[in-house]
Amino acid sequence: MSVAARAASLFVAFLLVVGLGVFVALYYVGAASSLPTVHYTASGGQVNVVLQEDPGNDSATKPNWVTYYTQDPTTKNWLHTTLFSVPANTKVNVTIYGFDGCTPLRNNYFSQVQGTIGNTVTVQQFDKNNKALGSAQTVSLINSWGDCSVGHTFAIPGMSLYVPVASPNAQNSKNNLCSSEPCTPTSGGAYAQETFSFMSPAHAGVFRWQCLIPCGGGYIDGNGGPMQTLGWMAGQMDVVA
């Protein structure tokens, strides 16, 4: 092979490698940026974030993946995204509807509520007919090993915020989970409604949040799939100044 031919081959190979790298980068960046971001604005110094976690989802490609949904504050529609923004230095009131059943924590330490105002959450259980079961309980601990009580977690490690998200009561959730995601209180599944508040950081920045329960069914030890994918059980909270 001539020197010119070898140089041309080398140049083509170089272009292929660079092109592959650019493609992979753009593919992942593009996939991430295709997720919508829900913008929550403050009213009276507070902002209300509403999420739900479901045993499945309405996507065409991964209907069996567990996922979070985020509610648009204007339209009240549920968006399949885990990206949302809140103002800095603002009280954030969070409501999470737990439609998924329970899975134990790997580390039961995270049964303890940490980082919320008062280090507590308030939990109300509902049956499949949307009937409240007992009264709302304000607790600092939801023991995921003591009984079947925690579905997922909402954790922002960068803020030392760790919140176990209650699952529907075990007896009521068994075989009675919502199956038409995104779920609603009247969609026929038992659920838990959990509320808590925390102060957003005083400075702007992006804070990742995640579920600490390995809930990726179908993957080794439950660690893959939705656990590793933005828009499912991993997300970002954008704090804006």
Add this chain to the structure above:
Amino acid sequence: MATTETSAAGTPAPGSEPRHGLRLFLIWIILSLAATLVIWFVWYPHLPPGRMSDAAKHQQFDIAVLAISAAPVIIFVLLYFIYSIVTWRARPGDDGDGEPIYGNTKVQASWIIGTTVIVLWLFVFGTVELVVPAGAGAGEGPSPIWKLAGTQTTSWTAGSNDMLQVQVIGQQWTWTYRYPQFGGMESTELMLPVDTPITFHVTSLDVIHSFWAYQLGVKADANPQVDNVAYVTAKALGSVTVRCNELCGIWHGAMFNYGHVVSQTSFASWASGVQSKEQSDGILAALPPYALTYDPTVIPQLGKNLTNVIGITGSPGYYYPPSNPVQP
């Protein structure tokens, strides 16, 4: 044999050739000495990871010594390269061959002896620096060979020589720390007392992580169901950055938090306070009994391997097993 090649004009006559070896040696010794002084007095105090612990201090010293060991070699190679280009380059019109070389016993012996000395020096120095600081802050596995001096106790007292046990637990994607001498309390914050022998027991609840307490010079892999032991004695107060040093998933880059080295009395006060709070909150009772490793598929309180009792508590109500066959 007659040659058809011509010698370059201006080639020094035999006997007038300068003493290149002496020149090279003098230049080399001066540059090496200068480099050594710069490394030792200017660079060394600022080398990572600093001097916050005995292990870190040794690592900083190691890097400085290795740099000083390497500098003369690098300088010799570069010096010879540059000297050759300047002194022995072909002049215009010189297309003659150099003198044939048939071997030089002095050069060969110098090369063999020099490289042997360097390798043996590195071997001895590296071994001493691994043994003396009790593993140099690295994970030594469940049965460490080089142990740090300290009294093994079930409780820890400030002002004593008690070894403080700290279990480091990695999971996707955060670190927690358990203190068995304080009732097995757990924290997301790494708090350590100064001037205290510390044993880290590093493990993981899911995939492989790596516990890297940068300023302390501690780095140990966190493997599921493995107790990886590392030692350190913090020598200065301050903050410590803890990072995961093993690619472990989507948030690997964000898997870090901070620790603090505080006075022994401050540490005792903090640890007792956390223990009391976790007792009153009920989380201490909800934690599994302290163990050097954990089987993440077994819940000790229930005594059951939940992967084998599918569906008892809801959906899924159990851990996903290691070889979950369904790929959605």
